[in-house]
Amino acid sequence: MAPSNKKKGAVDEALAGATEKVLKEIAKLYDSGLNEGSGKAGAGTVGLRSIADSSQLQMVMRKPRKKVSIMIVGNHSAGKSSFINWYIGEQIQKTGVAIETRGFTFVTSGKKRETLTGDATMRYFDFLSGFTKFEGIIPNLFTEISTSKEKNFLCVDFIDTPGLVDGDMQYPFDVQEAILWMAEHVDLILVFFDPIGQATCKRTMQVVEKLNNGPHLEKIHYFMSKADAVEKEHDRQRVLIQITQNLATRIRNSHAFNLPTFYLPRDDGEASAIPNAIEEVCKEIDKSINMTVQKNLRLLKEDCERILARCDVVQAEDKVKKARNLKVTLQGLALMSGAWVAGALLLGLLAARVMPAVCRVADHMCQATHIQTLVRISPAVQEHFALVGGVLLVVMVVLLVASKLTWKTAPVFNKKDLKKLDEHRAVTKAIMSEESDLYQKYFDTLSHAER
Known part of the structure; x- marks a missing residue:
């Protein structure tokens, strides 16, 4: 083989090896992420696909x-x-x-x-x-x-x-x-x-x-x-x-x-x-390889940006959900309190209605002031018990139903979820940094091959 052909073969082999390495590294970042010993902040064994598929983000992503x-x-x-x-x-x-x-x-x-x-x-x-x-x-x-x-x-x-x-x-x-x-x-x-x-x-x-x-x-x-x-x-x-x-x-x-x-x-x-023109066929293949490397690197960056944007969105949505949960909780408590008050009044009416009969059987139990008060209002309660008791019962039921319908909270992140979200951000940013390094290494290889 002529020296020029040997040199070209060596360059082609080096370029093919570098290209293969970049494509494999990109796929690895989707599957298993960065190695613990990579020195990158947030490096770990979790890949982009696992991050995207996490319960916090729930994204669809293909490597x-x-x-x-x-x-x-x-x-x-x-x-x-x-x-x-x-x-x-x-x-x-x-x-x-x-x-x-x-x-x-x-x-x-x-x-x-x-x-x-x-x-x-x-x-x-x-x-x-x-x-x-x-x-x-x-x-x-x-x-x-x-x-x-x-x-x-x-x-x-x-x-x-x-x-x-x-x-x-x-x-x-x-x-x-x-x-x-x-x-x-x-x-x-x-x-x-x-x-x-x-x-x-x-x-x-x-x-x-x-x-x-x-x-x-x-x-x-x-x-x-x-x-x-x-x-x-x-x-x-x-x-x-x-x-x-x-x-x-x-x-x-x-x-x-x-x-x-x-x-x-x-x-x-x-x-x-x-x-x-067989070299033209090979050039089209080489061009497609180079374009695919660039496309995959671009896709890697875009997917990292998608994940970071998704982290911001879900965290903002979580804050909105928590604020709404607080609001509906307060509304639910207010309605529940109203139902409790209506229930207490209804129990008071029942007590006032039956207290005279109780006192006739056990007079010694009716000496207390609040019991005497119930006995005194008992005639009025007897006269209007059906109306007032019915109203209080309806109000209590309506408030209980309204409380149940209103007091519906959305699922929100706990401290563990928020910590996981921060970890997702850190790993994704580290992978973005690795993407920049891969880009630089790839173009350095191309520039050396052209010399």
Whole structure:
């Protein structure tokens, strides 16, 4: 290998390692937060997701993925699997496969070589939980785990989609809708057109059109693969024109449309006179990785700001609730006191009504002044007892009901909750500080790579 290529390889490897580290660090901050020994104020073992999900905040928060998801779409024999094999430097995907191969295959990096089938793939990639709505999809899901460290593969998850063909081909699931669903969950979409196959088949064009009608415009890039399969320049130009004309009516911003052509470098290393834009494919992947790192760092900062804002909101709401609780408690006590007074008066009326009879039986009990008073007012009470007693009973019941309806307090934070809220703030601020450090380290790595 030439010295310049060795140097470039070393730089690429260092950059890929730094990028992978940043993406993993971001995911770690969501899962487990900062280490105790990090030296950051408020450092601990609680991550942003746990803080957001706490009983004090009750927020919905998803952590960003550790890797960039790249979906490759194209007709059968468009070179999707061959490109993946070339990129990772390993023959992990079968090529030249019969059309009957109709599933989704995820190609990701790991510590050991493994193959996962449907259910295991669903567990490995948690964002696939909604993918089960497509009947027949699970038996056609696969994951190939490779130990390769080629290029930026450590930061990438490739998704090899079913080859699209026309005719009587029947897929075991709705292939077009499945691809569109997957497009919602990936960072980059590469569309490959085969110059000697069914590049402009109806299914491929329908998928392209639907992708363009969705919110995916910025992450779709088109390439004509296997350019070396057409040796004559005028034949390649004819195929390019044909593909471009077919796409023109189906894509937005067609005036800025670009269709680079590429092919895989030959095993013998022999140079070819045919222009090869394979580095442009790699650059799009690198750009997507860089954008994802920046997006994840930005999301980390925004989520920290959301948590801090939520802490302020819930604490302010708690103060309002406590003030309202005090108000309704005082109102409830006032109404309850009124009910007690009405009840006491009603008991007094009952005592005045029955006291003469009691005194006739036990005269010695009626010598007290307050008892004599009850005996004296007893005739008046007897005369108006039904009216006055009824009114007092109604008033007492009404006040009791009003007290019960009014005296409803909202749940508020106790001292333990408020302490936990302060801890959430401290940890979140420490994570925000770490986000700034990660940003600086990442851009330092980029600037060194450019020198």
